[in-house]
Amino acid sequence: MKAFTAAMHYNKDTNYRLARIISRVRTPWRLPVLYLICILSISSGFFYFTGILSQLAVIAFGCFLFTSIQVPAKARAKQSMDAVGAEAFTVIYSFQQNCLTLTSTIGQDNQLDYSQIIHLAEDREYLYVFSDLSSAYMIEKASVDKGCRELKTFLSLKSNQAWKYIF
The missing domain is CATH 1.20.5 (Single alpha-helices involved in coiled-coils or other helix-helix interfaces)
Known part of the structure; x- marks a missing residue:
């Protein structure tokens, strides 16, 4: 049973934004x-x-x-887009009771157990789910099907992590 569904369209700009956020979380100083x-x-x-x-x-x-x-964030964003081999792609996130399932339009599907989440962050438009300090999943708040606040509560309870706001 799916608890929530959300999506994210990754392109050059959103990938650069994600790289900047990862850099901020990894080395906030x-x-x-x-x-x-x-x-x-x-x-x-x-x-x-x-x-x-x-x-x-x-x-x-x-x-x-x-x-x-x-410059480091720009280089990281370019490197990750080159590794994917696509100019743009979409990821559908299915938040189930026991894990997060990711289905992408480029065929790179994945599952993430909630216990693997080490950090939860958000800004004005996006949610960021970190599985380690060098990678994160970016979720557009407007795409959450049952409400962003409910998803944040669900993820916080499942991962035992608190949300942090990033400016």
């Missing part, structure tokens, strides 16, 4: 630290260095670091 280094580098280039070359070098470093913060 990384982004704030890198942004702080960028700000400190750029501001110190303006205020603390007296030589024009040293000012430009420190400011350039801060700008380079700022523009390259999301």
